[in-house]
Amino acid sequence: MVEIPDNEYKKMQNRLKEFERKKVEWAEKEKEKEKETTLLRESEARYRMIFDSAADGLVKIDSKGTIIDVNQQMEKLTDLPVKEYIGKNFATLRHIIPGESIPIILKHFGERILGKEIAPYVIKIRRADGTLVDVEINAKPIREDEKITGEIVVIRDVSVRKRAEENLRESEEKYRMQFEASLDAIFLAEAETGIIIDCNRAAQELVGRDRSELIGKHQKILHPPEEIGGEFSRTFKLHLKEKAGQVLETKVVAQNGALKDVAIKASPFELRGKKVIQGVFRDISESKRAEEELKKRAGELEKMNKFMIGRELDMIELKKKINCLCKELKQPAKYPEVEE
Numbered sequence: 001m002v003e004i005p006d007n008e009y010k011k012m013q014n015r016l017k018e019f020e021r022k023k024v025e026w027a028e029k030e031k032e033k034e035k036e037t038t039l040l041r042e043s044e045a046r047y048r049m050i051f052d053s054a055a056d057g058l059v060k061i062d063s064k065g066t067i068i069d070v071n072q073q074m075e076k077l078t079d080l081p082v083k084e085y086i087g088k089n090f091a092t093l094r095h096i097i098p099g100e101s102i103p104i105i106l107k108h109f110g111e112r113i114l115g116k117e118i119a120p121y122v123i124k125i126r127r128a129d130g131t132l133v134d135v136e137i138n139a140k141p142i143r144e145d146e147k148i149t150g151e152i153v154v155i156r157d158v159s160v161r162k163r164a165e166e167n168l169r170e171s172e173e174k175y176r177m178q179f180e181a182s183l184d185a186i187f188l189a190e191a192e193t194g195i196i197i198d199c200n201r202a203a204q205e206l207v208g209r210d211r212s213e214l215i216g217k218h219q220k221i222l223h224p225p226e227e228i229g230g231e232f233s234r235t236f237k238l239h240l241k242e243k244a245g246q247v248l249e250t251k252v253v254a255q256n257g258a259l260k261d262v263a264i265k266a267s268p269f270e271l272r273g274k275k276v277i278q279g280v281f282r283d284i285s286e287s288k289r290a291e292e293e294l295k296k297r298a299g300e301l302e303k304m305n306k307f308m309i310g311r312e313l314d315m316i317e318l319k320k321k322i323n324c325l326c327k328e329l330k331q332p333a334k335y336p337e338v339e340e
Contacts, residue, residue, distance in 0.1 A: 057135075057155035063113055063148060065089045077135070077157055079128040096126055105137070112139055113148055122158060134162040185281035187219065191240060191268045192275060194219045194232050206262075206281060208255040224253045239266035239277060252281065261288040 051058055057074035061067050070085045078084075078096060085093070090109075091102060101123040108118045120138040127133060139153040179186060185203035189196045199214050207214070207222060214221070223233045227250050232240075235248045245267045251259050266279035323333040 054154075057157075059085070059090075059153040059155065060142075060150065061090060061153065062150040065091060065109060068150070074155065077127075077133065077155065078125065098124055098126060098132070101125070108137070109139075109151075112141060112151060115141070115148060122162070125155075133157060134159045182280075185262075185283070187214075187222070187279045187281065188271075189219045189236075189277055189279070190274065191277045194236065196221075197276065203281065206254075206260065206283060207252055208258075213255075222252050224251055224259060227251055235264050235266070236277070236279075239264070239279065240268055244268060249284070261285045 051069070052072045054071055054073055057077045058069075058071040059067060059074060060069040066087065066089050067085045070082055074085070075081060080096065084096070090097070091106060094102075097105065104121070104123055108121065112118050118139070120136050122134055122136050124132045125135050134157075136156040136158045137153060138156070139151045141148045142150040142152060179198075179200050182200055182202055185206040186200045187196055187203055188198040196214050196217055196219055199211060204211055204214070219236055220228050220233055227233050227235070229237065233250070235243075235250045238248060239246075245265070247263050247265045249261065249263050252262050253259055261284045262281045263284050264279050264281050266277055268275055268277045270276075323337070326333050
């Protein structure tokens with residue numbers, strides 16, 4: 001049996017201890033590495049779940065514009081498979097991005113890569129069947145060590161919103177055309193304050209004032225003092241409450257002081273979250289004058305009729321007296337007997 005010197009023995013023991021220590025450290029590092037790998041895998045799984053379940057189309061691109069990843073919603077949006085995107089530069093996807101949209105995308109992409117904030121904007125993209133879709137583009141940079149290495153592009157289908165906006169715009173244009181073309185004067189005022197916020201051409205003609213002289217003024221400016229009852233005109237208050245939608249007659253005063261008879265039909269409603277009241281004013285001055293003239297003529301005819309009836313009764317009485325006289329003179333009656 002070979003004897004090992006004490007100093008060699010101690011060295012061997014130290015080496016064995018060092019080996020055991022390193023073995024433990026290696027095992028701990030392996031566990032840590034395995035843990036990090038698991039966390040990374042879980043993180044990637046969560047990322048993929050979020051990425052693919054997003055309601056909007058998502059496209060991940062590098063700093064050169066090459067597409068790295070797209071989500072399922074992007075496939076649904078364009079009806080094109082992933083292979084149509086991955087590894088391709090977005091500027092080459094002419095079958096998806098119409099020519100007029102390419103310069104816009106390139107400009108904003110270059111500015112974002114340089115760190116500039118770009119507000120969301122709308123372009124058109126093409127589906128597999130050739131139809132164009134309005135989409136909103138909103139991108140956020142991907143940073144690694146403070147350096148921009150790419151971006152995540154959110155692509156939202158706004159076709160329904162765009163159609164709604166266009167329908168609303170068309171509706172507003174039609175309303176404005178009808179509003180301005182109306183032969184009746186139309187005033188729009190805030191229900192709470194009575195401030196006039198709009199009026200049409202006929203309204204300006206009715207009171208002899210320009211639009212600039214009416215907008216921003218209180219609706220009391222339209223009526224003579226006797227038609228004002230406190231904070232608002234008499235009809236304004238009635239139309240706000242129990243007489244909403246009904247026709248009420250009143251007077252308006254023109255800039256030159258002339259009074260005009262009008263019939264107003266008004267109702268309150270909501271406009272952009274604010275309660276307003278729209279009044280349609282019809283000038284009935286002529287019909288009022290005609291009505292007064294008819295009443296006057298009817299009165300005159302009534303007087304004439306009474307006069308004629310009275311005269312007729314007098315003639316009947318006179319004929320009776322003549323017949324009586326003829327009878328006394330034993331002569332035939334001059335007039336036939338009148339039955340009463």
